[in-house]
Amino acid sequence: MEALHQFGLALGALLTPTSVFHVAWATLLGIFVGSLPGLTATMGVALLTTLTYTMERDAAILVLICMYVGAIYGGSRSAILLNIPGTPASAATSLDGFPLAQRGEAGYAMGLATAGSAFGTLVGILLLVMLAPPLAAIAFDFGSFEFFWLAVFGIVISGQLTGGVTPLKGYIAGLLGLMVAMIGSEGIHAHVRFNLGMDPLNGGIGLIPAMVGAFGFAEVLTVMYRRKAELAEKKADRVLPKLVDLFKYKFTILRSGVIGTLVGIIPGVGEDIGAWASYAAARRTSREKDRFGNGSKEGLTAAETGNSAVVPGALIPALTLAVPGSAPAAVLIAALFLHGIRPGPMIMIEQPTFIYSVAAMLVLATLAILIYGLSLTRLFILVLRIPRELLMPVVFTLCVIGPYALTQRVFDIWVMVVFGLIGFVLRQMNYPMAPLVLGIILGALLDKSLRRGLTLTDGDLTPFFTRPISALFVVIIVLSIVAGLKPVRQAFARLGRSDGERTDV
Amino acid sequence: MRFDSAVADRVTAFVLFALGAAMTWGGFVMDRLEVRQIHPASIPGLVPMILGVAMMLCAVLLTLNADKIERTELETGSWSSFAFSALWSCFFAIVLVSRIPFAAATAIYVAGFAGWFLLPDTPAANRWKKALLILGFGVITAIAVSTLFRYGFLVRLP
Numbered sequence: 066m067e068a069l070h071q072f073g074l075a076l077g078a079l080l081t082p083t084s085v086f087h088v089a090w091a092t093l094l095g096i097f098v099g100s101l102p103g104l105t106a107t108m109g110v111a112l113l114t115t116l117t118y119t120m121e122r123d124a125a126i127l128v129l130i131c132m133y134v135g136a137i138y139g140g141s142r143s144a145i146l147l148n149i150p151g152t153p154a155s156a157a158t159s160l161d162g163f164p165l166a167q168r169g170e171a172g173y174a175m176g177l178a179t180a181g182s183a184f185g186t187l188v189g190i191l192l193l194v195m196l197a198p199p200l201a202a203i204a205f206d207f208g209s210f211e212f213f214w215l216a217v218f219g220i221v222i223s224g225q226l227t228g229g230v231t232p233l234k235g236y237i238a239g240l241l242g243l244m245v246a247m248i249g250s251e252g253i254h255a256h257v258r259f260n261l262g263m264d265p266l267n268g269g270i271g272l273i274p275a276m277v278g279a280f281g282f283a284e285v286l287t288v289m290y291r292r293k294a295e296l297a298e299k300k301a302d303r304v305l306p307k308l309v310d311l312f313k314y315k316f317t318i319l320r321s322g323v324i325g326t327l328v329g330i331i332p333g334v335g336e337d338i339g340a341w342a343s344y345a346a347a348r349r350t351s352r353e354k355d356r357f358g359n360g361s362k363e364g365l366t367a368a369e370t371g372n373s374a375v376v377p378g379a380l381i382p383a384l385t386l387a388v389p390g391s392a393p394a395a396v397l398i399a400a401l402f403l404h405g406i407r408p409g410p411m412i413m414i415e416q417p418t419f420i421y422s423v424a425a426m427l428v429l430a431t432l433a434i435l436i437y438g439l440s441l442t443r444l445f446i447l448v449l450r451i452p453r454e455l456l457m458p459v460v461f462t463l464c465v466i467g468p469y470a471l472t473q474r475v476f477d478i479w480v481m482v483v484f485g486l487i488g489f490v491l492r493q494m495n496y497p498m499a500p501l502v503l504g505i506i507l508g509a510l511l512d513k514s515l516r517r518g519l520t521l522t523d524g525d526l527t528p529f530f531t532r533p534i535s536a537l538f539v540v541i542i543v544l545s546i547v548a549g550l551k552p553v554r555q556a557f558a559r560l561g562r563s564d565g566e567r568t569d570v
Numbered sequence: 571m572r573f574d575s576a577v578a579d580r581v582t583a584f585v586l587f588a589l590g591a592a593m594t595w596g597g598f599v600m601d602r603l604e605v606r607q608i609h610p611a612s613i614p615g616l617v618p619m620i621l622g623v624a625m626m627l628c629a630v631l632l633t634l635n636a637d638k639i640e641r642t643e644l645e646t647g648s649w650s651s652f653a654f655s656a657l658w659s660c661f662f663a664i665v666l667v668s669r670i671p672f673a674a675a676t677a678i679y680v681a682g683f684a685g686w687f688l689l690p691d692t693p694a695a696n697r698w699k700k701a702l703l704i705l706g707f708g709v710i711t712a713i714a715v716s717t718l719f720r721y722g723f724l725v726r727l728p
Contacts, residue, residue: 116723118723119723119724230639230640230641231635231639231640233628233631233632233635233639234632236628237586237625237628237629237632240621240624240625240628241625243621244589244593244625247593247617247618247621251614253612253614254603254606254608254612254614256600256601256603256614258596258600258614258615258618259593259596259618282659285655285659286652286655286656286659289648289651289652289654289655290647290648290649290651290652290655291647292646292647292648452688454683454684454687454688455684455688455707457655457683458679458680458683458684458711459680459711459715461659461662461663461679461683462676462679462680462711462715463715465662465663465667466672466715466719466725466727469725469728470719470723470725473725473726475667475668475728478663478664478667478728479663479664481663482659482660482663482664486656486660489656493573493574494573494574494578494579494582495574511617512617515616515617515620516611516612516613516616516617517612519609519611519612519616520609520611520612523609523611524609524610524611
């Protein structure tokens with residue numbers, strides 16, 4: 066009840082003309098960014114972070130959250146109309162959204178995606194308000210030992226779940242991120258490591274230039290490399306989802322919302338996995354399994370609900386543990402620090418109402434996507450017609466000036482370029498980007514926690530394995546790695562198949 | 571060129587192994603700050619050494635599994651478009667920016683980028699008109715971005 070009261074107060078405080086104006090433009094911009102293939106939510110949030118530097122704290126966070134929610138939702142537009150997910154989060158959406166568009170039901174598919182996204186975010190917000198305060202309380206028991214394993218857990222689980230065909234590439238991406246984090250002055254003795262003789266590296270690699278490069282410049286190159294896509298829109302149809310459809314899929318919406326939020330809580334996993342997990346769960350329990358992949362409205366609803374629910378879910382560990390649940394949440398953490406908010410276990414002490422403010426911001430962003438999604442369908446189709454040859458150089462110009470604006474160092478532009486080129490090559494080789502980003506974020510935490518823990522125990526490793534929460538982390542990490550081994554995965558797949566056959570009979 | 575292949579994975583594994591070895595060695599020879607009498611378990615090179623060893627291990631596993639990794643269907647695209655985009659963008663970011671005024675660099679970059687891709691497909695009769703439009707687009711973008719950052723966000727442009 067107290068949580069509801071705090072949430073109501075936060076929502077009331079946000080209902081000012083200025084805040085509503087920020088919600089209106091930032092969510093609309095987010096939907097545009099998400100709907101354009103090549104512009105991702107991470108890139109949008111990273112670029113906007115550089116633009117909100119001079120804004121007042123709450124307004125800046127509101128703008129970034131609206132961009133995040135809008136971009137994740139906006140990805141469904143191009144997934145439905147072009148069969149190209151605007152963001153990776155909408156990959157599952159295109160499976161059923163595009164066939165629906167080809168059948169002349171593009172408008173209805175977009176309406177259903179809008180409703181799914183809105184409900185998914187609302188389920189996630191509810192869980193955020195319920196779970197974040199107790200999680201922050203649990204995190205008070207975390208010492209160096211637990212934080213070390215939390216960092217390792219983040220890298221392992223993120224590598225495992227985003228690695229695609231092999232977790233090994235996910236682990237390598239995570240290790241590369243951790244190695245990048247080793248550059249510059251370390252956090253205990255302020256000793257400069259691996260600066261390669263370059264003074265600008267003494268402070269380490271900036272997260273924003275690295276993210277803008279890996280998600281911005283690399284996307285520009287990927288878009289220009291790809292073939293041009295064609296719009297599937299044929300004729301205007303109804304956009305407003307039928308209530309009977311929404312009622313029919315009520316359990317799918319609820320289940321996908323919960324799955325998406327839980328996936329969001331897992332460090333560095335992100336919206337795409339949330340969408341796929343929700344989609345798979347919906348398919349498994351659906352009475353219309355054969356329609357999945359051929360224009361299933363239930364599949365589309367599940368995917369969109371799942372990916373949107375990840376947004377509030379990803380903010381739960383980001384706010385309470387300073388460990389991002391997704392790549393855009395990683396940028397949000399950097400933005401929070403920029404604006405003087407210290408995410409982590411102390412947040413409920415230092416900023417007791419902040420979590421409720423974030424929940425209120427998410428509600429406003431959800432309302433905005435609902436309004437825009439159901440009313441501006443034609444406008445979004447026009448946006449998709451902007452030639453990439455005009456859009457991409459503008460995006461790259463922002464990639465250049467954005468990181469520079471934060472520090473006024475030309476060196477950060479070079480960092481962005483290097484990370485962009487490396488990011489493009491890694492993507493082409495099927496290395497996931499999320500563990501890389503998580504590695505850069507968690508590197509300092511892992512490094513300091515291990516050395517602090519060893520100093521406390523005079524070099525004894527035992528507490529790393531015997532303290533209850535540490536032991537739990539160790540068990541989960543070992544199980545995750547074992548589950549990623551090919552023979553184990555094959556055994557699970559065989560088990561799943563035989564289970565499915567029994568169910569079908 | 572095929573990036574996602576067994577050969578590419580082996581080459582990457584070699585590079586990653588070298589990187590891991592370099593980091594391990596770098597961590598090993600790193601100053602242990604004995605002068606400051608720090609605890610031996612908190613030496614700055616400890617985690618880099620561990621990460622280096624982990625990377626070498628992953629590189630070996632990548633080499634051993636290179637033939638067994640399932641390959642997804644490759645997305646086809648234009649390497650020439652990629653090459654121009656990469657080179658022109660790098661030229662803008664590394665050479666033009668900070669050597670000439672940012673607005674001028676942006677106008678040249680945007681107009682050059684759009685012109686390279688859009689002009690060849692334009693019929694000869696309309697080419698001059700389109701070139702002028704693209705130039706105008708470049709100039710307007712440059713003015714808009716520079717004004718926004720210079721006067722909106724008070725950034726001293728490079």
